[in-house]
Amino acid sequence: MNLTGWYPIFLREMLLFRRKLLKPGYLVSAMLVPLIYLAVFGLGLGKSVRLNGGDYISFLIPGLVAMSSMTNSYTWVASSLNLNRLYFRTFQIFIQAPISASAIMLGEVLAGMVKGLFAALLLVGMGLCIPGHFSITPLLVIAMVGNSFMFACLGVITGMLAKSHEDTSTYNNFFILPMAFFSGTFFPLDRLPAFLKGLILLFPLSHTNIVIRKETLDGEALLSLLVMVGYTLVFLVAGTRLIRRYSE
16 A cells, blocks of 8 residues: 555645635634534523433534534535546546555545544534533544544545536435434434434444543443444545546
């Protein structure tokens, strides 16, 4: 596996990302959806709902952090790669350059991970400003970083498979949107029927939500971490193979 050459691809994406950061309203747009969910569910139900002996906002914020890192890392990579491949034709330059598929994959994924972490850290900062019991734990950091990397890998797969920019929205509606709502972001999975919980545990975000809310690494958290690693390896290998076999 030759990873030489990943940094120029990563640097290119970071320079483009920096230009977006300088645009008015970007920070607001990155926080808009989590803010809406926090206002509707957290502030609306926070005082009347108690979960596991704590307030609802303290339960909700880690879930929103997981969801935000998922959507931003995935969407940025999937949309950028799809546009570069089909419309701007800059992806073809990467393929023709003496850079391995593994290096292209790593550069794209790390760039997507940074973008996902940026949005998640904005939410973490806001959570620390809200009165409650939300705090930063080592497992929260591990889950946030791992989740961003995992879904950036999935974003590469979508960006390579989509035949048009509209296809990325279709993939989003079938995979990302259901995970955002049914993977334990807004309510504990323990409250679901056993058969439905088993189905939802197939979602990688479900395991991120389990890990991100743990204060210590118990058996459940360790199992979910291993599942996240497994999904990440599958997505990483699949995305690399799609890049290697690209022939448009």
